[in-house]
Amino acid sequence: MRTSAGFTLIEALVAAGLLVTAALGTAQLFALATAQNAFARQQLIMSGLVSAKIDALAGGLPGAAEGAETIVESGRPYACRWRVVEVPGYGTEAFAITVIVSPVAGAGGEVRFTSIRLAAFR
Numbered sequence: 001m002r003t004s005a006g007f008t009l010i011e012a013l014v015a016a017g018l019l020v021t022a023a024l025g026t027a028q029l030f031a032l033a034t035a036q037n038a039f040a041r042q043q044l045i046m047s048g049l050v051s052a053k054i055d056a057l058a059g060g061l062p063g064a065a066e067g068a069e070t071i072v073e074s075g076r077p078y079a080c081r082w083r084v085v086e087v088p089g090y091g092t093e094a095f096a097i098t099v100i101v102s103p104v105a106g107a108g109g110e111v112r113f114t115s116i117r118l119a120a121f122r
Helices: 009-060
Strands: 065-073 076-086 094-103 111-118
Touching: 009 065, 009 076, 009 094, 009 111
Parallel strands: none
Antiparallel strands: 065 076, 076 094, 094 111
């Protein structure tokens, strides 16, 4: 009569395969979460740049104008474009301010926001 205390080679290989599969799935999930976190951080930075630029432009409301500049934030360059136009029917009483911020290099999309400001509330 044969008794054994332990696992066969087949059982050990199946268990190791299951363990490796679970570890690889977890590693891929971790990599995806890290990439999404970096993307969200970049979007947050760009949103802050858009907000700051709109506030700066609204403080002086130069009338119809447009421009572009490169802003370095957190060690990365971002392209910032803006346009200030009169709102039709309001003349110089109301302006639409549109600001677009996007990364200079690499992926990350863009953040675009338009705000309408009354000239009386500069």
